[in-house]
Amino acid sequence: MKKINASVLVIDDQEEVLIAARLFLKRHFNEVTTLSNPANIIKTISEKNVGVVLLDMNFRYGYENGKEGIYWMKEIAQIFPDVKIILMTSYADVHTAVEGIKLGAVDYLLKPWENDKLLEIIKHAVKLVRKQSKAATITVDYFTGQSEAILKAYKTAERIAKTDVTTLILGENGTGKFVLAKYIHDQSIRRNQPFVHVDLGSLNENLFESELFGYVKGAFTDAHQDSMGRFEKANTGTIFLDEIGNVPLHLQSKLLQVIQSKEVIRLGESKPRPLDVRIITATNENLQQSVIDRRFREDLYYRINTVSIEIPPLRERREDIIPLLDYFIHYMSHKYGLPEKKVDATIMKKLEAYKWSGNIRELQNRVERAVVLAEGEQIELHDMGFSDLDIKMDDENIAVTLSDVEKSKIQECLIMNDNNISRTAEQLGISRAALYRKMEKYNISNT
Template sequence: MADSTAHLLILDDDTDVAYAARMLLRRRHAAVSTLDDPARLDALLRADAPDLVLLDLNFTPGRVDGAEGLAVLDRLQALARPPAVIVLTAYADVPLAVEALKRGAADFITKPWDNARLVAAVDNALARRTASAAPPSSLMPELMGDSAPMRELKSMIASVAPTEANVMVLGENGVGKELVARAIHHASRRAAGTFLAVDMGALPESTFESELFGHRKGSFTDARADRSGRFQAARGGTLFLDEIGNMALPPQAKLLTALERREVTPIGADRPEPIDVRIVSATNLEEARLFDPCVFRPDLLFRLNTIVLRVPPLRARRDDVPGLLHHYLSLYEGQYGRPVRELAGGALERLCAWDWPGNVRALRHACERAVILGAQPEYRFEDFGLAAPALAQAPAQASAPALAREDGDFKLGALERETIAAALDKAKGNISLAARMLGLSRAALYRKLGKHGI
């Protein structure tokens, strides 16, 4: 049944292409118009602004740079209520389509298209446009904060999520990169499918292929039954490759092959299996190091970073700190059955001024500590355990941290805290690397970070 409320515009100089798209879409949408010359677009916009535009990238014969279509996209994006835009492109123009996504397009369709794919893309783009009228924070409740950096991040997620483009999420430890990945999944066409997270930094090279690609019974000593890998388990959904920057170069090559061929071969199998997953990856590695071929393969990076989202650290969005404090204090008050308490005078200002080197994760741990240990009618700054690490104040020439108080008692807790802080500093905040240096699992290190309020 046609939908009479949405107006669709097909802007393409190929009349056969425009006619085919119009006939297909009129089955579901009553108002579908066509236009073959972008010079006449202004007149159409004054008469009846469309809700969605199917936009070709080239109009002048012989032009293949896409500049004409991108210029039209920019004009549409400048409107007070921009339409959703789906780019129509030849397969060879996919890099241009990616540029269009960065400028605000909702999706891209390659010619010749699959009818079901085009209809689904139109329906999804219209649904996202309707939803975008609501505040972004209401669409992504898992991403708390309404500061300008967070609004910009949520807007980018809303634009990128409905597409199939691979996304790389960059940010420091504790900023919420996995939450961003989940928000992308929940706002995508794969939302009904599986979201599967894999800590790539924790996968030993010896089991890398088995974990990701699966294996057949008897293919090695402990292979007692067939096992699906993560790529197969996430079929139809999103595969989140966390800590991607911690992978060694050999497994990077194997991952690249799987992404290039869109298939994996389980260990012991005699034929490959196709994969159907969207890849979202994340790393806390400094962006400049990602471009070092000794650290990360450039061809793999090209496959993973079609779209790059940078998650701001908490110190860059201090306006969000009061709301985050209220949320986590309330959460742990309920969890531990503690009375509701307010922040003492001056405590909020000091907490907002704190740099939060561990970002939201550190704030959450600090709130849990305050709820458990705070003994006053109000929360004081001291309840949050945010004293500067003693290591930062130690003389550079000191051979070891101070271990004893004046009464001669040894401070094992202080030594552990300083050792962890030193490892984190040496690892430049990389949790997986710091855990290996300390001989701990990531989970054990996280518990100790919470214990010491780091």
Template sequence: MAVQLLKKASVLVVDDDTDVLTSMAMLLRPEVRVVQTEKNPERLPALLRQETFDLVLLDMNYHRSVNTSNEGLYWLQQLRTLAPASAVVLITAYADINLAIRGLKDGAADFVVKPWRNDKLLASLDEALTRRQLTNKSHRQLPKPAVSPLLGESTTMQTLRRTIEKIAPTDANVLILGENGTGKDVVARLIHAQSMRASQPFVGVDLGALSEPLLESELFGYVKGAFTDARQDRAGRFEAAAGGTLFLDEIGNLSLPGQTKLLTALQQRQITRLGSHTPIPVDVRVVSATNAPIQHLVQTDRFRKDLVYRLNTIELTLPPLRERGDDVRLLAAHFLEQYATKYGKPTPRLEGRALARLLNYRFPGNVRELQHTMERAVVMSESEVLTAEDLVFSSVETTLTAGPETTRLAELEKGTIQKVVDKHHGNITKAAKELGITRMALYRRLGKYDL
């Protein structure tokens, strides 16, 4: 079997069965360049905006689905849009072979039946990658498929799109600022898609999800024997993004030691794998994002000024949804159509009071909260007309409430925040957790009280 393509491939396995994910990961790790697993298919859009995969292994059935028989086909359809260059191999049971055949007609490269034979599975993956390579070569001169659009007709969004068109073809590093849920990952992906690096990898990493011990190995990779579980060499995100774009999300959460290591890599344009002394040249464009007030972090010595200069050759600030006016109506219609298609329902319309409620709500969770609100409304509604009562807004965006506007209460709140931040030595994540609020809510109060 020709294994060169498989050895160089990045593979994503999507299945809600933990045992299947574990088995697949153990089988594929020695055979491919990168293997990543995902239990919840709902995370696919965000994941595919952050990273590209040569091949996706997709289960056909999910226990949590509303419409089980169609769930695998729905996600196959989404993959054809979100990752058109990826080969998709379906995972199915004997009872669902007819469904899998329908999946082949809808664009899947192949399917494997549970329980699978390891040799046959690897052969199927290699064949799927070979066909993908031939297909991509034959379509090389065709226009690139569109990535997720940056929807909105407000003045700020039109200006933002024009700015992206100007900066995307350059190699300038970009820092994207904005509240949670404003679409920073969408903008990062759009910059890559319109750049000269569009045919190369787009690799994302959520720095907020990485602990200090994992940071260096995830970004720079490691060699066999670097630590107890390092059984083989592994490339980091910098190497995986070679020639393309590296998206560093939640950059504001990076520790000072991590900032130093990142700055060194950017200045020298090379990395060194953990456990090695051999530098490896890297050619990546860095797009980073944060919801933190980066200038405040610099002023309080929690973020290196020289690293900010490296990251923000171009700085983009995304507007919160509450400042985008009638874009709420446009986005709501888009999400209603999207989720009606997903769940096999007629696309509902918003009655007047429901639309008014949307337009008057401040959406602290921004576009992401609107998206979840529309999905819930589609799932729960039994009518083709959504009323104001059908719209249930998220309670996730918890904030401290100051109560009556008195100096005494403000001082108490300021003093409490100062004590908790000092207790955790400036660690915003830990301080916010103890206070019972989000990091963004805490940053707002730090700015409010000039702490």
């Protein structure tokens, strides 16, 4: 009988269960790994390139509510979203099993299992992994655009991806900092290792150390077992520290120590644990100003800023708005199994003029809404949640911006020509009278 080419991981605290699973599954799958300690899950999945996990829901004697299984399931799903998880329990706790299914488990199994049923469920999970992998090979994961600024950003990203240089990504909210960080990871030799995203802006100060650095059993009241932090979970891969500008000053030194030493010490422990991890950070803050204002440590700033990449806001790359619109319409239509709808040229012009304060994230959300709600063959402005007033107001904002540019250009030419009206008007390609009117309009003096 030919074995199925798949890597399966079985996790249970009962040795007899692991032996039984290993003996049976090795007859059907190329690689079967067993674990009794859930603390080693992340490392094992990474090293063995596991596709399917068979996860027990209870790891400690006397605890039969399945919460530990749900906890570890969430950890796996966060770091390895493509891994398929099957839950196991000795107790017919349908409520907890259903919770697990809602959270993303592909199925659940009651112990003692029937071998035929076990094999059937795992084979189904393997098919899902392969289907997902095949789809990923034909899907465009990254949309760059054609504006000079964004092409420059991605070109820099490609170059640094070949190294482990610490990288800082700058840009407003919604410009695609997470996407660029993932792009760097996926272009690197660490692409098959964990990519761990940490939103430092939403991390509670009281949980900062335990979440990032981990803790040992008994370190604090609710520390019932050892737990690795986000840095350890990212070991051999990449950790993406998003919104690093929001880290309180008194916690920045702890972060600096880990980044400098590439070692982490869990709460309640004294021994340092070595890290092999690439570090990418991002912020929408002006960190240089924060350093001046003493809100951000200068040494931490230079430690994370070996190379910086700035992503321009969407209003500064307007040539990318319509290609992005088309991209998201195609993506969302495929996602929801709906026919692709068109956008009228008149509406496209209005969308190009809109300010997009929420950047690409706003565009994506509005397109997703429109794809689902549009009733006709074409997408209208109201399908995207716009009113005529929204677009009108933003047209006015664009006009103000152009006025500012015109005023600045006139002042620049006046200085270059020593306030000579005739030469300035000639350089600008307008009459003296027109120049005087514009100077009056913008309150520009030539003295």
